[in-house]
Amino acid sequence: MSSTSQGIPGLPDLTHPTQLIELGSQLITASLLLVFLVIALGVAIALVSFAFRHNQSQQTIFIGDWAIRYSQILQGLQHLILVLILLVVGFFLSSTLSNRYHHWEQAKVTQVAQSVAGDKLEQIAPQVRYLTQEPYSYTTQVNGKIIKVNDTQQVNRFLSLAGSQIQVNLEQTTDVQGRSAVYRVDYTADYKVVNRLKDINNFFFEAPPPNGYSLLSNYKVERDGLRPAGGDGVPPSVADRTRLEPVNPGNYSFAFRLEPGQETNLRVTYQAQGGPRWVYNSAGQLLSNFRLTTIANFAGADFASGVVPKETKVDGRSTQYTWIFDDNVSVKNPFGVFTNTNPIQKTGIIPRLLLLAPALFLWWILLLYLSVPMSLKNVAIASSIYFACLLTLTYLSRFMDAQLAWTMISLVLLTLTWGLGATRSASLAAIICTIAGGVLPVLGLLVPYSGLTLSIAGLMSAIWLAVRHWYNWYIWRPEDMKK
Template sequence: MNPSAQGIPGLPDLTHPQELIQFGTQALKGSLLIVFLVIALGIAIALISFSLRRHPTAQTVFFNEWAINYAQILKGLQHLALIIILLIPGFFLCSTLSNRYHHWEQARVAQVAETVAGDKLEQTAPQIRYVVKEPYSYTTTVKDKIVKVNDTQQVNRYLTLAGSQIQVKLNQDVDVKGRSSIYKVDYTAEYKVNNPLTDINSFFFEAPPPNGYSLLARYKVERDGTQLPQKNPGDYGFPFRLEPGAETTLKVTYQAQGGPRWVYNASGQLLSKFRLTTIADFSPVDFASGIAPNNKKTEKGSTAFTWIFDDNVSVKNPFGVFTNTEPVRNTGIIPRLLLLAPAVFIWWIILLYLSLPMSLKNVAIAAGIFFACILTLTYLGRLISPVLVWTMISLILLSLMWGLGGNRRASLAAILCTIAGSVIPVLGLLVPYSGLTLSLAGLLSAVWLAVRHWYSWQTVTTEH
């Protein structure tokens, strides 16, 4: 598999044991540092209080003030520690999901690419070859003298096909181990040949089988209903005689199996009175190489493409049909959202802290709900539109956040915080106009905080 499908380089992934151990070691060191700082602050307060033991009044005032401040610091540290405890595992969860989702998207892209690239059945247009003798001269040395010699050589020349009537029936087999699919081809072509030459009546009809086949069966060439014998094994040149001014019809039929595309290659020849009809008894299917057919008809589960070229048309690229697949669109959106989800969580939690009295229990529950919603979005987004999934999840999230308030006004504040800090930012990361949507979410957050603290919402209270 392509290395780009293995994940986002440098992104932490908790499914890798080495990174998991490294994360645990760093988290332990950080926790010990916080514990030492808290203990050091307590020891410092105790030493200052002990040094003021000879001044009871000053000691009492100092101890009471620092005791209150220390208690507030410890309370704030509890909330900070809880948010950090929730944020760090949340970040590693989101980074792991982002890595996995990126891997899944790249695997889908590789799977789709296999259906339109790689092996194919390519039928080359046959050629009518004849041999002529042409004079040429060269110099040689005879008895130390330079002598010019005139001689003749045989040169291959080719006739242009007077007409081509080709019909190809295609069936697809998808139950093939190690392959996306294979084509089963039933090929029938009639080629008209006329002899405009006056002194040549011996020709070779060179009609090779399709390139890339894995199985070729019932291959035969017929002239006016009579099968032409194959002179040499592996040689697909059939000699025949055609008198000057005469016309004949050569028919080629075979059945083949091969890659999941079928194309016809004109090999630089001018096509005259050319008609190619391909009938694909499966769907979805579309024309290949960007050369649009003159007619497309679909009925009873089969699609027929017809190319018609009347007079001296040169087609540079091979053209034909391939199994059409829905393009993989909007890749990278969910991985980007997952990487930014911890920032959205902090945004939302700050709005809640600035709007409502938050207890440790409620912070933990809110964080659990948020990351559960992100997890649900990640996996349901593989099945249906992520925007539709987030719309349904948002209704559940808002209904749960209503219970965060102890009264109607507090519940409404929780709803507004959730819309501005969670619902709209996540939606903004899913839609094309992310910058505009995030700007609206930021403006809504600022307006809400201004209204909450400067106008008639100062008395928002909750019961915990």
């Protein structure tokens, strides 16, 4: 498996045991360091108290002052430790989800690419070959003398097709493994051959089957009756057709005789399975009086290689494409029909959002600290709700539009956030903080205009804090504290 399909390189993933063990060792080291710092501060206060043991009044003042400060530091440290723990845990959770979502997106892209760029049925245009004698000369040595010898040799030459009338019916089924589609092709082609040569009447009609087939059945080549060149063009009846046999078993070269000035039709029919594309390759020939009609009896069909058909007709789930070339048209690329897939858009948005989730959480929690009284219990519950909403968004976005999913999740988040305040004014402040610091930033990373949305969210947060602290729009009282 490639590194791109495994996840984003360099990000921690808690589903990997080695990274989980490494994370645990780092957390233990950080916890021990914090414990040592708290103990060291307590020991320092004890040593200072011991130094003032002979002066009781000065010792009482110093110890009382430092005891109050130490208690305040410990209370603030509790909130700081809790926020840091939530931030670190949220980061590792978000990075793990980002890796998993990136892996899911890459697997989906790979699956779609395999279904579009998989095997294909490619029909090569047939050729009419004949043998002719052409003079050539060479030099040789006879009795020590160099002489020039004139001789003849047989060479292959090809006769252009005077017309091609092709009709292809395509059915689509899912293969056994369910990874892609299989085409069932019913192919019928009438090729018009006109002998405009004067002294050649033996030809070989070389009509190979399509490349890439998994099953080929009922392959046959039939010849219509003879008629003068430039006739009325009405094909003979079915009874006049003669089936041609290959020159050698296993190849697709059919010999036929056609006198100068005469014309005939050669019909090729077969049923084949393969796919999930069918294309016609002119093999560098000039196409004259050419008409190809493909009828795709399934949804999602589209024309391939960018060669736009002359006519397109849609009838329910069936789509008919017709290519018409009247006189001496060269088509470089193979053209035909393939099964179109809906483009995979907006990839990488959710992984980016998850990587920025800890920063968005810190933005939101700081707004709450500066707006409403927050206890340790409220911080823990609010943080759990926030990351639970992001987790829900991660999995809902696989089945529905991410913006719609976040809109529904935001209603739940705002409803639960109302409970942070003990009074209506405190609850309203919590709602404003959640909209400015929780809902809009996430939405800004989901919509195309991310910069504009994030700017509006930042401006709304700054205006709220200014109104809250400078103009006393809302001043919480001790009874507003949510116990």
